[in-house]
Amino acid sequence: MSRQLKLGAFLMATGHHVAAWRHPDVPANAGLDFAHYKRLAQIAEAAKFDALFVADSVAAPTQNIASRMARSDHFEPLTLLSALSAVTEHIGLIATATTSYNEPYHVARKFASLDHLSGGRAGWNLVTSDNAAEALNFGRDEHIGHTERYSRAREFHQVVTGLWDSWEDDAFVRDKASGAYYDPAKLHVLDHVGEHFRVKGPLNVARSPQGQPVIVQAGSSELGRELAAQTAEVVFTAQTSLANAKAFYADLKGRLPKYGRSAESLKIMPGVFVVVGRTEAEAQEKCETFQQLVEPEVGVALLGRMLGNFDLSKYPLNGPLPQLPQTESGQQSRQKLLTELAGRENLSLAELGRKIAGGRGHYSLVGTPQQIADRLQEWFEQGAADGFNVLVPHLPGGLEDFANSVVPELQRRGLFRTEYEGRTLRQNLGLARPVNRFA
């Protein structure tokens, strides 16, 4: 079988379009409606998506404009994906958990537990917090700086994966006759002492079906890329053009050999915002329906959030994107991307806000299933992507559209599976099961 692309379904309550919740087809309370998420999971699984992907932030926005966005009330990802594990069988379950404001023992344990609950379908989107508001919920006056965040993240990863190897795969013999529950020689106490953490171990969860849950990352800064090259197995990234995506792909894959890793051991999955219609005109019209629901102030607020928690409300809507300082809290790579976009297309603040209201700076495709499949195929075949993390404007409608039209087109072209290859997320992604470091 020739190489096939991988697909993640990036779920976000009412959808990725900031005004989706106002659309008549969208349940406005989707963020806390389990039946809604269950339906999404089942649509994605029926379409053979590799995984569900759920982002996270451990803070709620409190500026006044936040009251006009559906961003303040949603399930916590690990509890949500645990619940979804009980009503799905094949699809991977990737939850985001920050290394900045968590303890590695808890994170290791919850993801190992999810991996057992789901029979080997857990993935951890390892992030450093990009949101200064989070610091204030965890006893700090200000956000941890960029460099320290990455140093902490690297050590956090070491501890978590070390804890996942606490037990060899066959440590638990559970021999009723002799009374031996586990083999003490196959228990490994981590005893980690580092710059940021001291964690003794062992984990109180057996090694999980995948050996270790899949490590996902989304950092695109220099530090982010280097951490990904060392530790990530899937990278989610925002790329606005084929050329940029190819450069990113080549750069990241090129960093793998120095860590003794093969190109296949890391899957690069750019985000792609997709609006699909039976005709191009229908797709454009669908897109416009959402765009007309965006209040300019809401678009600008979303923009400020994406640039690094800036309050842009004091700048004129019709003026240019102001010069903004590099901050420690922002997503540096996202800031660069959006500044370039505004300059290239000469967009006012309101126009830029409206532009990113759907895909938040991700590559956007609006068209027929064939047109969309053409672009995905192009990126896939030209070395820009191993797969895609799919963002749709509204849920569940946008996901149904993608599942019912784009997926069959990709399957017709032999680019996407018609049945799951394996039982675990790793097997479906084509990632090797990690060997226990202690075995």
Place this chain on the structure above:
Amino acid sequence: MSRQLKLGAFLMATGHHVAAWRHPDVPANAGLDFAHYKRLAQIAEAAKFDALFVADSVAAPTQNIASRMARSDHFEPLTLLSALSAVTEHIGLIATATTSYNEPYHVARKFASLDHLSGGRAGWNLVTSDNAAEALNFGRDEHIGHTERYSRAREFHQVVTGLWDSWEDDAFVRDKASGAYYDPAKLHVLDHVGEHFRVKGPLNVARSPQGQPVIVQAGSSELGRELAAQTAEVVFTAQTSLANAKAFYADLKGRLPKYGRSAESLKIMPGVFVVVGRTEAEAQEKCETFQQLVEPEVGVALLGRMLGNFDLSKYPLNGPLPQLPQTESGQQSRQKLLTELAGRENLSLAELGRKIAGGRGHYSLVGTPQQIADRLQEWFEQGAADGFNVLVPHLPGGLEDFANSVVPELQRRGLFRTEYEGRTLRQNLGLARPVNRFA
């Protein structure tokens, strides 16, 4: 309808008997088998139990003897109960989470999320860690002392319940026409600054179906009782005799008025270890089957753990329980209870270990459904209990036995429901829905 008793099903992997995993009817890998837990939940729900109760510890034992006990590999409770929420409809879901080694924002959020996922069935068993090994997994050399643990727990509770009130019940208007997603006047930023925590808030989860998940506690020390009187809605306790249970019940209920609380606002549910048979002889024989599977060293190790993480392996098995120091890590009230038991019955170390191998010092009932119902009725009617947290020796068998024989007997006597009264755990327990402090 006359007052009825409440029932919790205290789930523990293979069962509460330390040797249960060796029994031929018990799946030895139950701790990480979701199908097993799903079955338990469905048995308990069919029997109209109020809630499932899952204990927790954030450490695994590493002494050599631990390799002969089924205590090292199990699901993390919040992920487990989230998954169970998707396959149950009525039963409450009470997970333990320690205040000693957690952050209140995470705890508030995960339980609020579980409450939404389950449609109002979440309970938080708020504990202070009783296990010094936990400290070592969270960057500390030694355990937090008893007094500080309780001071931290009290403030932790304040922060968590404050975060649960971040939003008024009707804060989220989600008005598609006007674009108002929430009413800013109904958002309340906690801004907590205390001795142990600084947490700004708000929570990024809407106020949950129960207003607040049910607060459960299990502390029996003076500080534990006082915290319970102030903050708990359900108290789980180990009591060995009717007289002791009545005294505890009277003491705890007697502390409520000073916090402006009614007797009904706190349900006291002693643990009861139950082995049921069609005849008393059959029940005794069943019990003996498990007792014969206990290695003396295993019983003594369990005892050491219960007394406060003491290594008792250096003391003679046939000698008396040695004098042990009061430690900061142990459960002080449990230590007192077991020391008295050993003295009263003049038990050797091995005998005491064997004695607690099933019910771990909880009130134990071995007999017919009628005999067991008689005792439960007596405790319930004589002011010793509002209900019981049921421990069975092995799972699923012991729970099936209880559900199929003791529950119907209690129902015949009008002591237990035949249908769930409400949709939420609070409604079934007869607990009021908390008013939002800010509303």
